[in-house]
Amino acid sequence: MKYWKRYTKDEQNKRIDAALQKNVNFLTDISLGYPASKLDETVFSSDAPFLKDSPLLRSFVNNPNNIGCHTTGVSEEAFVGTQQIEREVLQVLAVDIFKCKDENFDGYVATGGTEANIQAMWVYRNLFKRKHHAKQEDIVILCSEDSHYSMPKGANLLNLDIAFVPVEFNSREIIESELEKIVATQKENGKKYFIVVSNMGTTMFGSVDDPNLYAKVLLKQKVDFKIHIDGAFGGFVYPINTEKTTVNLSNKHISSITIDAHKMLQAPYGTGIFLCKKGLIENVLTKEAQYVSGMDLTLSGSRAGASAIAVWMILFSYGAYGWFEKISILLMRTQWLCDQLDGLNIKYYRHPRMNIVTIHAEFIPNELALKYDLVPDTHSGNHKWLKIVIMDHVELDDLIAFVDELKVLKK
Numbered sequence: 001m002k003y004w005k006r007y008t009k010d011e012q013n014k015r016i017d018a019a020l021q022k023n024v025n026f027l028t029d030i031s032l033g034y035p036a037s038k039l040d041e042t043v044f045s046s047d048a049p050f051l052k053d054s055p056l057l058r059s060f061v062n063n064p065n066n067i068g069c070h071t072t073g074v075s076e077e078a079f080v081g082t083q084q085i086e087r088e089v090l091q092v093l094a095v096d097i098f099k100c101k102d103e104n105f106d107g108y109v110a111t112g113g114t115e116a117n118i119q120a121m122w123v124y125r126n127l128f129k130r131k132h133h134a135k136q137e138d139i140v141i142l143c144s145e146d147s148h149y150s151m152p153k154g155a156n157l158l159n160l161d162i163a164f165v166p167v168e169f170n171s172r173e174i175i176e177s178e179l180e181k182i183v184a185t186q187k188e189n190g191k192k193y194f195i196v197v198s199n200m201g202t203t204m205f206g207s208v209d210d211p212n213l214y215a216k217v218l219l220k221q222k223v224d225f226k227i228h229i230d231g232a233f234g235g236f237v238y239p240i241n242t243e244k245t246t247v248n249l250s251n252k253h254i255s256s257i258t259i260d261a262h263k264m265l266q267a268p269y270g271t272g273i274f275l276c277k278k279g280l281i282e283n284v285l286t287k288e289a290q291y292v293s294g295m296d297l298t299l300s301g302s303r304a305g306a307s308a309i310a311v312w313m314i315l316f317s318y319g320a321y322g323w324f325e326k327i328s329i330l331l332m333r334t335q336w337l338c339d340q341l342d343g344l345n346i347k348y349y350r351h352p353r354m355n356i357v358t359i360h361a362e363f364i365p366n367e368l369a370l371k372y373d374l375v376p377d378t379h380s381g382n383h384k385w386l387k388i389v390i391m392d393h394v395e396l397d398d399l400i401a402f403v404d405e406l407k408v409l410k411k
Contacts (some may be wrong), residue, residue: 003088004096006319007251016055016087021309023064023305034078039063062213064305069281076293082305089311096320097239098257100249106281109261109308112272113232114150114257119274119299120228121154121195123256126283132224136160140186143197146211148230151197151248160195172207172349179213183221191241193219194225200233200247200257203350204377204387206356208238212246215253228256232272234353235259235352240327242353254306255280255372261311261348263354264327266392273308274298326392330355334390340403344410355390365409372402384407 007015007044024031026038027046038046039061039098051058059082068075071090086109090294094105110116121141128134141162143151155162163186183194196218198211211227218225229247231238236259239245249257256276261267291294318326334355341348347360364374366387376383388394388402 001320002102004092004320004323005316006322007058007093007316009317012313012316013053013055015311016059019081019085020059020062020064020307022084023062024078025367026063030387031078035066036063052399055316056306056313057140059306059309062306066303066305066308067292067296067301068294069106069108071108072278072281072297072358075409079305082308085358086305086308087317089308090273093235093259093273094249097235097273098100098248098250099156100275100277104278105249105275106278106297107185107275107302107313109271110274110298111300111303112262113148113230113258113271114153114262115273115299116232116260116272116274117148117150117197117230118154118157119227120256120276121151121158122196122299123276123280123283124193124226124310125158125160126229127280128224128228132281133194134195138191139195140191141197142186142214143183143193144199144202144226145201145307146172146207147197148203148232150230151232155375161191167207171294172202172351174209174213176213176217179217180220182238183217183223185224187221193221195229196225197230198227198247198254198277199234200231200238200350201354201356203233204356204375204385205355205358206351207349207355208234208247208351211251211254227253228258229254229342230258232258232260233263233356234380235273236264236323237327237330237355238353240324241331249275249277260316263298263366264391265314267310267314267352268307270304271311273311275281327355330390330392334393337388337390337399338404340399342405344403346406349385356389357388358385359388360384361386364406368402368405368409371405372398 044061044372046061064079064082071085075083094100141155144167145164163182166175196214198209200208259273262269263273286296347364349358361383367385375385377385
């Protein structure tokens with residue numbers, strides 16, 4: 001790992017203090033033009049004694065605005081300190097985790113995976129329009145039926161058509177023959193440009209799509225395409241324990257990735273991340289944002305600098321090896337659960353590199369699913385699957401209690 005280190009609490013404190021000191025200080029600096037300030041002193045005291053030992057809370061009170069994109073061009077000078085913190089986060093993710101070349105990426109800390117996925121679709125829609133003079137009706141979003149709801153949401157917002165590829169029921173793998181048919185049909189219907197969203201850990205199953213399969217079929221059909229990876233859930237799991245994967249930015253067919261820090265990384269909500277290769281994000285430049293230095297390349301605009309600091313602190317508290325150890329423990333717990341289900345002849349799906357176990361609903365009584373808060377594939381009735389996610393709060397004792405009740409029911 002080139003950038004992903006482990007820092008002590010004292011080292012983190014000093015680094016974040018140095019970043020905040022480079023920002024505008026609304027308590028002491030004369031800054032008349034910004035429509036921003038520190039948090040309201042009536043509620044959020046800036047001299048509370050506990051702030052001394054909490055750099056994250058200090059950053060919330062200082063209220064830095066990381067508006068814009070800080071991997072390209074210029075940004076607001078008032079917040080250069082926390083912008084650098086954000087760049088360090090993106091550097092770890094892009095280079096060390098997703099194998100991008102140094103300085104060959106752009107991105108930002110978004111409000112979540114939904115925004116990051118829509119950002120990608122927005123970038124590619126505009127790219128096809130500007131580079132190829134594509135019409136709106138020439139473009140289609142392509143993804144599997146297991147994809148997150150942010151894909152149809154993005155299609156709605158961007159006024160684009162969307163096509164869903166069926167997956168095999170038990171393996172959750174994309175059915176190649178169906179993919180070929182859908183691409184051929186879309187091409188016959190006048191679609192020339194495909195925005196592909198390939199999953200790295202689907203929300204319900206934790207399944208991982210093969211982006212190279214999409215590329216193979218689309219190249220065969222001789223259509224233009226861009227592939228985005230939705231790693232909102234799996235981005236902090238799958239690449240950590242899968243050494244030879246090509247589902248990353250070293251793959252010539254993959255142009256961008258979504259990761260959520262507020263899922264596996266356990267950062268506060270509002271910490272999704274968008275990453276893309278250089279030369280793409282400029283397609284969503286908002287030239288009308290003239291009052292913003294560097295204008296704006298993001299969907300959300302104003303963004304809390306404290307969110308970037310939260311992600312930075314978690315990444316550098318663990319370092320690469322500490323994080324690998326944590327994920328390995330969760331995967332061992334997941335495997336233990338799968339072994340118990342196998343012993344009970346209960347059918348389920350689990351990707352071997354992921355920490356989600358999705359059980360056939362017929363094996364779990366409703367009262368047990370409610371007691372242990374299992375999540376169904378649909379809340380509208382007639383669900384077929386129930387999901388268990390092995391995260392940090394799911395202890396082995398919790399899983400043992402669940403399995404023991406299953407054993408009683410099986411007798």
